[in-house]
Amino acid sequence: MHFRVLRLRLRRSINRQRKQVGGLSKQIEQRFDQHFFKRFSRLGKVRRFVIGWVALFLLLTTGVMLQTFGLSRYYQTVQAVDGGIYNEGVVGTFTTANPIYATGEVDSSVSHLLFSGLFTHDQTNALVGDLATGYSYDPGTNTYIVKLKSGLTWHDGQALTSKDVVFTYKLIQNPDAQSPLQSSWKDIVIDAPDANTVTFKLPSQLASFPFTLTNGIVPEHLLGKVLPADMRTSDFNTVRPIGSGPFAWQAIEVSGGTDPAKAEEQIALVPFSKYHGGKPKLQEFIVHAYASKDQMSVDFQSGRLTGASGLNRLPSQLKNQPQQEHNLLLTAGTYVFFKTSSGVLADQKVRQSLTSGTNVPQILTTLGYPTRPVRGALLTDQLGYDPSLVQASFDESTAKSLLQANGWVSGTDNYRLKNGKTLAFSLTAVDTAESKEVAKELAVQWKRIGVKVELKLLSTQDFQNALNSHDYEAVLNGISIGLDPDVYVYWDSSQADIRSSNRLNLSEYKNTDADTALEAGRTRFDPQLRTVKYKPFLQAWQRDAPAIGLYQPRVLYLTNGSVRGLIDHTVNTATDRYTNVQNWQIREARVTNRAR
Numbered sequence: 001m002h003f004r005v006l007r008l009r010l011r012r013s014i015n016r017q018r019k020q021v022g023g024l025s026k027q028i029e030q031r032f033d034q035h036f037f038k039r040f041s042r043l044g045k046v047r048r049f050v051i052g053w054v055a056l057f058l059l060l061t062t063g064v065m066l067q068t069f070g071l072s073r074y075y076q077t078v079q080a081v082d083g084g085i086y087n088e089g090v091v092g093t094f095t096t097a098n099p100i101y102a103t104g105e106v107d108s109s110v111s112h113l114l115f116s117g118l119f120t121h122d123q124t125n126a127l128v129g130d131l132a133t134g135y136s137y138d139p140g141t142n143t144y145i146v147k148l149k150s151g152l153t154w155h156d157g158q159a160l161t162s163k164d165v166v167f168t169y170k171l172i173q174n175p176d177a178q179s180p181l182q183s184s185w186k187d188i189v190i191d192a193p194d195a196n197t198v199t200f201k202l203p204s205q206l207a208s209f210p211f212t213l214t215n216g217i218v219p220e221h222l223l224g225k226v227l228p229a230d231m232r233t234s235d236f237n238t239v240r241p242i243g244s245g246p247f248a249w250q251a252i253e254v255s256g257g258t259d260p261a262k263a264e265e266q267i268a269l270v271p272f273s274k275y276h277g278g279k280p281k282l283q284e285f286i287v288h289a290y291a292s293k294d295q296m297s298v299d300f301q302s303g304r305l306t307g308a309s310g311l312n313r314l315p316s317q318l319k320n321q322p323q324q325e326h327n328l329l330l331t332a333g334t335y336v337f338f339k340t341s342s343g344v345l346a347d348q349k350v351r352q353s354l355t356s357g358t359n360v361p362q363i364l365t366t367l368g369y370p371t372r373p374v375r376g377a378l379l380t381d382q383l384g385y386d387p388s389l390v391q392a393s394f395d396e397s398t399a400k401s402l403l404q405a406n407g408w409v410s411g412t413d414n415y416r417l418k419n420g421k422t423l424a425f426s427l428t429a430v431d432t433a434e435s436k437e438v439a440k441e442l443a444v445q446w447k448r449i450g451v452k453v454e455l456k457l458l459s460t461q462d463f464q465n466a467l468n469s470h471d472y473e474a475v476l477n478g479i480s481i482g483l484d485p486d487v488y489v490y491w492d493s494s495q496a497d498i499r500s501s502n503r504l505n506l507s508e509y510k511n512t513d514a515d516t517a518l519e520a521g522r523t524r525f526d527p528q529l530r531t532v533k534y535k536p537f538l539q540a541w542q543r544d545a546p547a548i549g550l551y552q553p554r555v556l557y558l559t560n561g562s563v564r565g566l567i568d569h570t571v572n573t574a575t576d577r578y579t580n581v582q583n584w585q586i587r588e589a590r591v592t593n594r595a596r
Contacts, residue, residue: 091310099216115216
């Protein structure tokens, strides 16, 4: 009975709640209809009022936006900002990042970005400290003392000390390591008196020695246990190099499939936050190594590359592109070297006539880019250069008179003869567009004075073999001179000897006065005294005419758009383009000016 009563009460309660909900729903429906749909139907009557307010709102919003944009130029400017990925194309293949082995264009580029040397060159091409604060010289012991900066670290966080410097140079000296730098470091004693000091005791005085301290330093804690004989094949060189330069190794990727012409290696580098020169502003630096110049040109044209190095001339397909050309003049000279030890070019009068018969300004017009003429054994802005002691200027009549006076008379074919023998020799050059044009122009000019020239254009490898063996009569070649006027290796008679380690005296020039002057000049430290000591060499060189100076070559560097921090300047090597690379910027944005 009690259960039935409870059930009836519950049923009544539920019915009562249903009625309440139904009533509430009906009220909501009536009010929504009254306040929305009925009023919505009246919207047409007030549309002018509504449209007016909407138009006023849009007008005010647009005005504020236009005013903000128009006035932004007074408090905002377009500025270079950090970030962005720099993609650089280089012609060649990647084989090693280790600075004691890096010689090719790609290897040198990657190595320069990863490793730091004791010294480097700034944007005026002056020698300045990199890892080092500077150096001093002790004449009593013939020792250079180099001080390191404090707080130097490797990319892995380990401290960089003088022990790493000593390890690097002793490794170079070790014949088992087979470094191409070894010959320059014979008989030099390297020591580390403390963690921040390195000493170099030389066997004899050498004023140009500090200029040799620019190669990268490698870490002892990673390579100290590697046998010198195994150093060339160490994984450190290609898989996990650790340096102290502005960028650190990230990865390497090979693409292009089986087609050699399309082969490409991508070496990705990231900024080193603890770099002693300041953290780089770029987000990433990727070096693209191309087997083909054509493929690199295609990628540059498409905008895939930010910069490109390794092109001697601007490809035709890029001439209408909006890229920027950076002509970085090298402290080097392109010369015609006469082999003075044999043949018709052993005759001093013949060499003098060829010098007078060479129109250097005309040759410069064939290059297609601005450069400086080379007028002697030293460059025009080098210590010791004397404008009165340079090669003979172009004078075709003088050239002909010299030959005539020396018994070389014109034959029926306009070539000169002496004792029935035609005045003829071969000119060897590498088969590139620039060298070919210069060699052809030289042959044309010398033909005008009655000299018959056979051009020998060789592949890069064959040309290098000819240089090494001195297998030529005359050769068109460039030599790296650098900032210091020490040109001993190119003109001293000892460097013509087949037993010489480099045999860089390409003219096989021998003159006792020149030898004495070259040896005296490189051992003096006072600039004025060095200038005096070099004078007999310049006089002998002018008189003997062992070569003809033509021009300073350049490094052509292309960029797609502006690169802040990249400044055209004279360089010693192509990788000197990276001077100040930590400050390169490729992105721009509007930045609010700071209040003064």
